[in-house]
Amino acid sequence: MILNREITIKISESNFHYFENLGYDITIGDEILIPIELLSKGSHQKIDCQCDACGIIKQVIFKNYIKYDNEFGMYYCRKCSEYKRKETLLKNHGCEYPIQNKKIYKKMKQTIAEKRVITGQIQN
Secondary structure, three states, rough: EEEOOOEEEOOOHHHHHHHHHHHOOOOOOOEEEEHHHOOOOOOEEEEEEEEEOOOOEEEEEEHHHHHHHOOOOOOOOOHHHHHHHHHHHHHOOOOOHHHOOHHHHHHHHHHHHHHHHHHHOOOO
């Protein structure tokens, strides 16, 4: 989860028009306090996050936080995300890795075979 709800940013040429269009009365070089929700999706600002599983606090670049559909919801550190991934796969497919599921494995082989036929890489 995100710990800080507001962040101070410095206005530059690259973000001036974005915040001006949002209604801020600013000049280049100003520092303003904004809610995290107003950061652009490509922002490199670091935000404080706490892992929802183990409680560790980390600084994460905002664009990386929202990259995986973390729309201000759950956050898992690297260690806990591996556990969460396996838990989700077990729930959805009955195995820890997709390749272990017979249906998925068959579909992967079929897709690879089709791609080889299309590109002419058929091997005997």
